[in-house]
Structure formats: structure tokens, C-alpha cells
Amino acid sequence: MRVPWGRRAAPAPCRSLKTKGPGHAGQRQRQRKPGPAAKPDPRPDPRSGPQASTRPETPGLVKGYLDTVRDIMRMPLTTADASAPSARVTAEHCAAHCTQPPRNVTMLARDFICDSLYNPAYGYFSRQALIFSPRTGYDFPRFRDSAEFLKVMGQQYDEVERELDDVRSIPRQLWHTPTEILKPWYGYAVARHIVQQHKADRAAGAHADPLVIYEVGGGNGTLMLNILDYVREHEPEIYAHAEYNLVEISPKLARQQLSRQAGGASSPHANIKIVNRSILDWTARVDGACFVVAMEVIDNLAHDVVRYGFETGEPYQAVVRVHGDGEFEELYEPATDPLVAEYLQARAALADPPYRSPALPSALYRRARSLLPLAPNMTEAEFIPTHAFRFMQILGRCFPRHRLVLSDFYRLPDTIPGPVDAPVVQTRFDGSMVPCETYLVQPGWFDIFFPTNFELLQRLYDRVRPAGAPRSRVCSQREFALANADLPRTATRSGENPMLDFYENNKFLLS
């Protein structure tokens, strides 16, 4: 049984670079790659059992050696003029000055990804992104079993997709999220968790503040309405003083959230404030107790790419060079970017147990490997969640008394092969999702989204919170649903329950 899942994008010319295997500092790796051709199954099954971890195991000596030889044999020829001038730019610069993806520039991998996803003129999020939303919530007890539910939902999803396919001139993408597929029950479960925690904090004398919620990345605004509907119905006294803030980067989605606030199916909620801004630009300090909710937001937050010097273990950060002809090239330089350095330092400071990157083999292995001919001078690449880390820092600095409800993917199928914690890069082509093998693709046409190492994120999150902040924990989607969901209302007649069984590759970080 399969459920539509993931993000969808229209076809685009795919000029990409393959950067697999060990590289060399300053070495140019470049390759033309045809546009998407294969048609993989676009519908990974969120109910399936555990899949392979996104973290490759440290390769054996022989495998590492053979990989290096293979990569050198495949090393592509470069046609670009390496001496052409290339200005160093950031995603902020491109957002302010570029209406087309820039050429003859160099930027950090993080800036390249951020620009591809978020540039106001051509970024993936700024285009016609749609989140699939069934007209009304599904009446689960009416379905015989999960298969019947999936069939009905799949048909509706396909219908919407077909409509989008008819409009070929505009890039259209369709996502779906547990908030939408399981509405209103998913939002009610989140609301129940929040209300219980709020009441427990007040009962324990932790504070006497009203309920204040900051949701980051509200999509269609469905979670906001479902949470507020639940609080209004079940906790009218709390609702009377409650305040809901939505921080949304997309102007289009912020407008949609605003219109749903005013004219939703239920009577409107007057206690909502919508802020059209990236959470990464948030600077105001919120001193009161509050909840921060972020569902399926951090998977799109930009990452940096690092490799480590094979002999020394020193980190190198990736920069992307965009040539005049639109070709991309990945280069490595010492990791001097302040955010990259800060992230690596915070991670290196973790103790009991210390964290060692899966991309960095042991010193013994590296010494042995370097005795063989064709020894690489850099390790495998690793994607590091620098913007998710900045988000955690903002939470610690600007929301010192918050509690967090964050959910996202902890593993994904079809990630780009090779690097540690690599993203899925995919586009829609001829009605199918096509995964790519690199993130160096035409900006704006591809979804780039990452699995989150929740256990590592939790440790970093705990480091940036003020002393004495409530303990945090990680739990699975199933555990969260068991604790908070109205399970009889989401069970099918066979007893199968999508709230428990679907989105099995999601986890929660709660504090």
C-alpha cells in the first residue's frame, strides 16, 4: 500500500554536477548531466519498516580505495574558464538584487540551497507551491481499512495533480503533510499536547501566563485553525486569553493564512497574528512563556556541505561556483564561515558521548588509507544543518521561556547518494517525481529537503537554551499519537489507524 508523499515540482532543464566520492581541496569536479529521465516510484510508503539509515557506515579500507579509483576514472572534463571573474555573493544579496539565478558568482553551499528554495523571484517556495488539502477531513471510521482510505485519498490527490499538469506554463508543485491528510485530528492532537503541558506548567507554578503559541511555517493555515478550534471547544477559559502567532516566509501562504483566519469554515478566531517573515530573521525577544510549533519546516532549511582533510581531520566548507554558461562547480576551502565554524564547535563540544561525524573515519583508518596509492586528501562530504542550528539559537535567544513542538522526517528514501545526511533533490517530470543525484540543480525548479538527525539536534538544542529550561525529548510520530490523539476517531473499521501507522519516518522534538 502506498500513500502519496513528498514534494512535487515541475520539469526543468537539469544541469547538474555529480560530486560523489572523496574529493580534493580546491579540486574542480564538474560534469554535465542530462535532465531527469528515469521514473522511479514516486510514492514511498510511510508505513514501511525502517529503511537504511541516511548515514553511510565508514567504508572498509578496500572499498574506500576502490571508490577513489572509480571516482578518478569518472572524473569529468571541464570546459569552463576557471580564470573568469566570480563575485562572492550570499542568498541575502540574491534576494535583494537578483530576479534571475545569478551567473559568474560563488556562494557557500548553504547560500546556494537557500537561494534555490527561497529567493523571492525564482525560489522554489516563491513559485506556485501548493499543499494538498482535502476539502473536508476524512471520516476514517467509514473506511474499511487503510487500503481503502489510501485509494480514495490517492484519487483526490491525482485529480489535483492532473489539474496542475494542465497548466504547463507555470511551475506547479503539490505537497502533502500529516497536518492536511489527517486533519483535523492531527491538529487536535498537537493542541491536546499543548494544553496539557500549559495546564501542568501553571499547576506547578512555573508561570501564570496566558496560552501563547508561535507557529513557524503554517502552510495552508490548517494546523492553526485546528489547534484554535480544539482549544475553543475544550478549554474556553484558556481560549479567552490565548494568542496565536504565525511566522511564515512565503507571502503567498501568509496571504492564504490571513484569508482563512477571516473566513474559515468555523467562526473566525480573533486572536491570530500573521507575520510574513523568515524565522531566521526573527530578532524580537518574547519574554513570556510560549509554545513554538514547527511542523515540516526544518527539512527545507538550508545546510552547508563540509569535508574533512584526510590527514588532519580539519573541516573544509563547500562553495558553489556558478559559471557564465550556468554550469555549477563545487569547490572546498577552509571552514571559516562563522556559522559553519560555530556549528562545528558546538558539535565538537558535545560530551558523554562525544559526537564523531560518520564522514570522518578514524585516524587509524585514515593513516592506513594514506599509505596506498591514490589516497584522497578529503573525506566523504557531509551536509550539516546550519540553518536549523541558527533556528535553535534564535529559539534560545528570542524565546527564552518557550516550549517546543517540532516534527519532521528523520529518514527519507531517494536521498542523493554518498554524502552523510544528504537531502532528497527532486523534481516533477511527466507526471512523476524524479530524484536527482546532486543539489547543484537549476535554482527554483527543485525541492531540496533533508532528513533530520533528531538525537543530534536535541543535544545541540539543549546547549543553546537558557540554564534551567525544561528537559527536551525525542519521540516517534506513533508515540506522540498514542499519547495525544483521539484514536477511535482516526481508526478504520479493520482497526488500522493512519494516525499511528502513517508518517512512520517522522519524529518529534518536544520540550
Ligand SMILES: C[S@@+](CC[C@H](N)C(=O)[O-])C[C@H]1O[C@@H](n2cnc3c(N)ncnc32)[C@H](O)[C@@H]1O
Ligand atoms: C512543508 S510546508 C509545511 C506546512 C505546515 N506546517 C504543514 O505541516 O502542513 C513548510 C512551511 O514552512 C514555511 N517555511 C519554510 N521556511 C521557513 C522559514 N525560514 N521561516 C518561516 N516559514 C518557513 C513554508 O513557506 C511552508 O509554509
